[in-house]
Amino acid sequence: MFDKKKISALPVLPCEARSGPSALDGVRVVDFTHFLAGPLATQMLADFGAEVIKIEPPGKGEDFRFYPPHDSEMGPKGGGAPFLWANRNKKSIALDIKSSVGLEVVKDLIRSSDVLVENFSSGVMERFGLNYEFCSKLNPRLIYCSISAYGRQGPFSDRSGLDAVVQAESGFMSMNGYQDRPGVRSGPVVMDIATSMMAGNAILLALFARERTNNGQKVEISLFDTAMTMTGFATMQHLTSGVEAQRHANTSPDTCPTGVFATADREVYIACGNDKIFQRLFTKVINRPDIANNVEFSSNAKRGVHRDFIFSVISEQFALHPWAYWSRKLRDAAIPSGLVRTLSEALASDEARERNLVGRIEHPLIDWVPNIASPLRLADTPAVAPRAAPFLGQHTFEILSQTLGYDQERIGKIDASGACGKLQDLMS
Known part of the structure; x- marks a missing residue:
């Protein structure tokens, strides 16, 4: 159950004024994605004005809607908190694309769209008859983005993959934790989030290229490829030295002193990225100029x-x-440092409040839901006013009648076929 009292205490954040069209105004996206890497990519596009049409099976919707917590007032079609987090500003159409009627609706959407994004298992879009080759004939200007675990071609294309699995396989997990224990995964789904960013950037690049060529293209993003990138510059360190990356817990193998230190009441993280920071730390904060100027400590x-x-x-x-004593000294000395916070502390922090990151937005099934603002800040074309993630099939009738321009007779036939479930149920 959602904590309504806590949600109502969140601020309704002001929207940035806009004098012209949004950054992606007029861009239409057909969204076949589910769970995380795909939905976050399309949400980024929706945040900046793209019309993202999320296609979901009638009656149930995508499985991510069932991740907890849920609110009883929203019912099963509303979706849980994780779904709300990843599907802001989208439209939802309930559509059975396994049916011939539903498939024809999808084809019409593809003909009128700029981008298609899918992250099904390999072979699924081909079984629907919606592979890139077919879709590009329907719409030569279509950007077709395919997100997979290990790529769509080759001997590993049939493998399923999840965030934690590619953390393990990429070597990322081996680099995290303490030396005397096995490597550990990152708690947050960093590979899914990073893959969504890669996909979003790739789609924008393809749209930019289309402005010059007038042609769409296929875009492919792999979770494993992204995970290898997320191991950072350790890859180049290994390839040039042959030395295997080690686990260093909260310290750094490249900079010193970097790590967690306990004050009289709280823990603080300090990162001394270069020699000047080290010297400021020991002269202006620790008051040990003898150490700061000792030649034995002159380099990382x-x-x-x-x-x-x-x-x-x-x-x-x-x-x-x-901490209150040290925080001012560290800030005055320009030492990169900060409290080791819990998630709740971070969400309620002065920094989050100053950046207008956490607020609430209206939802059609319950009064309010929380919202985490986009981190992308554009001065002239800012993010659009946030709308809560849609309930299942919320925009089905609107898409059929307005987006696709179907008349009442055709909509009636679609309704009778059951390809959209029951339109009356979706609108009630």
Whole structure:
């Protein structure tokens, strides 16, 4: 059950003024995606004005709607909190694309759209008869984005993949945790989120290219490819040195001192990325200029050798005073640092409030739902006013009648076929 009292305490955030069209005004997206990597990519497009039409099976919708928590007032068609997080600003049409009637509706949508995004298992779109080759004949200007686990071709294209699996297979998991224990996965689904960003960028690149060529193209994004990119510059360090990446817990193999330190009341993370930061830390914060100016500590590599000693000096000093004391000194000295917060603390933080990140928006089935604002800030074409993720089939009649221009007779035949479930039920 949603905590209505907590949600009602969230602010209704102001929308940025817009004098002209949005960044993606006039762009239509046919959205076949489900769960995370796909929906987050299309949500990014929807946030900036694209008309994203989410196609879902009647009666149930996509499985991500069932991730908890749910609210009883919304019923099964409303979706849980995770679904609301990933499907803002979209339209939903309930449509059985396994039926001949539903498939014809989909084809009409593809003919009139700019982008198609799908993240089914390999072979599914081909079984529907909606592979790239067919769709590009329907609409030569179509950008067809396919998101998969290991690519759509080759010996691994049939493999299913999830975020945690590619964290393991890419080596990412082996780099996280403590040396005396097995590697651990990242709690948040970082590979799904990163893949969605890659897909969003690729779609925008393809749209930009189409402005010059007038042709659409196929875009392919792989979860595994993205996971390899997410291992960072450790890949180049290994390829150039042959040394296997190790687990360093909260410290860094490249910078020192970097890690978690306990003050008298809270833990703080400090990152000394270069020599000047180290010198400021030990002269202006720790008050140990002897250490700051010692030639033995003059580079990150040298400091790494003496990490235990440096950490012990910082820990001893930090334990003497609370975070309120150290926070001002660290900020005045321009030391990259911050509290080790819980998620609830981060959401309620002054930083989140100042950036207008957390608020509430109206929902047609219940009064309000929480909203996390887009991190993308464009001065002249900002994100559109946020709309809550649609309930299942919310826009079915609108899409059939207005988007596709079907007359009442054809809509009646579609309704009678059951390809959209029952239109009356969707509108009630």
